[in-house]
Amino acid sequence: MFVARSLTLLKLQPVAAFFLPLIAHCGMSSEAFVNLPEVDIDPDGRFKYILIRATDTKTKEKKMIVRGYKWAAFHADIFEDVEKKVHGTGVDVWCVGGGRILHTSQDKKLAVFGYSQGYGKADHTISVGLLKKVYPDYTITCSDEGY
Incomplete structure (x- = not known):
């Protein structure tokens, strides 16, 4: 009986070796997703910003992020920059x-x-709400007015 169990375990080792790394990462967000800052904006000035929904392609976990920069002539310029940065990392935006x-x-x-x-x-x-997490000592207002 001991011999039969040992043979069965030996037969399962290649299967376990294949699946254990997959199981170990199941439910864990990718490093790129975890390290994606919620807010990245310029330190001063008036600029365009976008609100992005980021999704971990493995776990389907989602979070919202804010990006805003003076260099952007169009909102799409910011989005294209973010897309390039996350390309191939397991994060969809x-x-x-x-x-x-x-x-x-x-x-x-x-x-x-x-x-x-x-x-x-x-x-x-x-x-x-996201900005308040990064700038807790700031006065932050919002308005639907203006362009």
Whole structure:
């Protein structure tokens, strides 16, 4: 009986060797997804921003992220930059809308407003919630006014 069990275990070792790494990662988010900052915006100025839904392709876990930069002529420029950065990392991104941010670091103020002609208006309340996590000592406002 001991010999039969040993032979069965020996037969299962190649199968276990194949599946154990897969099982070990099951339910764990990719490193790229975990390390994806919720907020990345310029330290000062008025600029376009987008709200993005990021999805871990393995676990299907989702999170919202904010990106905003002065260098972007269009909201799509920001999205293309994010797409390039996450390409091949196991993270999918989808732009859910955009707007503008006025960042006045000297006064510790952020104003979120406006919309994107290409992506539509972001849900500014979600964006403000994410910004408050990164800038807890700032006064952060949002408005649907302006472009």
